[in-house]
Amino acid sequence: MYYPGLKGVIAVQTSLSNIDGEKGMLTYRGIEIERLVEKYSFEEVAYFLLYREFPNEEMKVRFKEKLINYRPIPNYIVGILELMPKEMPLMDVLRTIISSFNLPEKDGIYEAAERLISVFPTIIAYRYRQLKNLPVIPPNSSLDHVNNFVYMLTGNINSTHAQILESYLILTMEHGLNASTFAARVTISTESDLISAITSALGTMKGPLHGGAPSGVIALLEEIKTEDAICEVIHKKLENKERIMGFGHRVYKTTDPRALALKNTIMKMDELPDWIDLAVKTEIETIEILKQVKPDHKLYTNVEYYAAAIMKTLSLDESLFTAIFSSSRIVGWCAHAIEQQNNNTLFRPNAMYIGN
Numbered sequence: 001m002y003y004p005g006l007k008g009v010i011a012v013q014t015s016l017s018n019i020d021g022e023k024g025m026l027t028y029r030g031i032e033i034e035r036l037v038e039k040y041s042f043e044e045v046a047y048f049l050l051y052r053e054f055p056n057e058e059m060k061v062r063f064k065e066k067l068i069n070y071r072p073i074p075n076y077i078v079g080i081l082e083l084m085p086k087e088m089p090l091m092d093v094l095r096t097i098i099s100s101f102n103l104p105e106k107d108g109i110y111e112a113a114e115r116l117i118s119v120f121p122t123i124i125a126y127r128y129r130q131l132k133n134l135p136v137i138p139p140n141s142s143l144d145h146v147n148n149f150v151y152m153l154t155g156n157i158n159s160t161h162a163q164i165l166e167s168y169l170i171l172t173m174e175h176g177l178n179a180s181t182f183a184a185r186v187t188i189s190t191e192s193d194l195i196s197a198i199t200s201a202l203g204t205m206k207g208p209l210h211g212g213a214p215s216g217v218i219a220l221l222e223e224i225k226t227e228d229a230i231c232e233v234i235h236k237k238l239e240n241k242e243r244i245m246g247f248g249h250r251v252y253k254t255t256d257p258r259a260l261a262l263k264n265t266i267m268k269m270d271e272l273p274d275w276i277d278l279a280v281k282t283e284i285e286t287i288e289i290l291k292q293v294k295p296d297h298k299l300y301t302n303v304e305y306y307a308a309a310i311m312k313t314l315s316l317d318e319s320l321f322t323a324i325f326s327s328s329r330i331v332g333w334c335a336h337a338i339e340q341q342n343n344n345t346l347f348r349p350n351a352m353y354i355g356n
């Protein structure tokens with residue numbers, strides 16, 4: 001049998017996550033993401049994915065301390081960063097920098113995972129500020145992982161923004177055998193190392209069919225501008241056979257649970273920006289229109305719809321989007337690499353020769 005793109009083929013067994021596209025459900029190690037995002041921090045969920053259990057108080061303190069200690073970028077890596085051409089895209093920079101890390105193999109895969117998860121935001125923020133000709137902000141060891149990320153990017157400590165970003169990062173940490181996770185597992189299955197697996201994953205994440213960008217959603221809402229234009233703009237797009245960005249998903253046939261959870265986090269903000277109000281109204285109206293125009297397809301909002309809201313609320317550059325997404329998904333990549341290593345079979349599918 002031939003399955004292009006391995007569509008429908010079950011290639012691994014995993015305990016890391018489960019997606020029910022019909023019910024709109026996503027669990028990490030058996031726990032609904034809504035609960036994880038409500039009750040746990042980035043550090044706790046990352047620990048849970050890596051180590052199979054939630055940390056007790058002592059483990060939590062130790063894990064947090066490690067993540068703080070590993071934040072600074074080693075000097076030799078700073079040297080490489082400084083040498084990279086300014087026009088080099090951020091994802092290319094991240095892929096190159098991660099592959100340059102010298103992590104002693106004797107320290108083991110867990111230690112390597114913690115180091116990479118910890119230093120990743122520092123590299124993003126360093127490069128971002130370097131390109132904007134802004135002074136680079138060193139990590140602040142009094143802040144937790146996400147507050148420190150926001151601080152290194154913007155220079156401000158803003159707990160509301162950190163809370164919103166933390167929700168996004170937790171909700172996108174893990175999503176089954178997506179292309180980048182598969183790439184990481186294939187690499188580690190050759191008994192290669194974690195650096196190589198994460199480098200493969202980053203190269204895969206870079207592609208527009210995977211890493212995506214919220215720019216389409218931002219453009220849509222900018223075109224709509226005011227509530228009374230929603231109906232007209234959406235109908236016009238559908239008549240022109242255009243896709244409505246931020247709607248529809250290959251797996252989810254109802255609202256993407258990550259979009260719903262992100263929306264809930266955003267709605268808890270004390271002051272909602274006007275932009276969010278327009279996004280919510282557009283969502284409601286568009287779903288109704290899609291039900292009428294495309295009754296055979298179940299089209300609801302996907303995670304990118306509200307990811308766009310996050311980027312806009314935090315005034316973050318679009319150029320950061322895939323990198324920030326990778327800063328959470330790196331946890332899933334590491335957890336999958338560990339799972340693969342613990343029960344390894346080399347990936348080696350066959351190709352069907354069709355003549356030349």
Ligand SMILES: CC(C)(COP(=O)(O)OP(=O)(O)OC[C@H]1O[C@@H](n2cnc3c(N)ncnc32)[C@H](O)[C@@H]1OP(=O)(O)O)[C@@H](O)C(=O)NCCC(=O)NCCS
Pocket residue numbers: 212242243244245246247248249250251294297299302303304
């Ligand atoms: C995400 C996506 C690629 C998944 O698509 P899919 O499940 O493979 O569905 P298909 O591309 O086979 O489309 C099936 C039908 O639904 C329609 N459809 C799917 N998404 C649509 C959207 N966002 N707007 C309008 N129609 C859409 C298609 O036009 C097609 O209709 P047709 O059979 O009448 O031609 C698709 O929904 C899409 O392009 N969405 C917009 C881009 C986006 O938000 N991407 C981020 C994903 S996280």
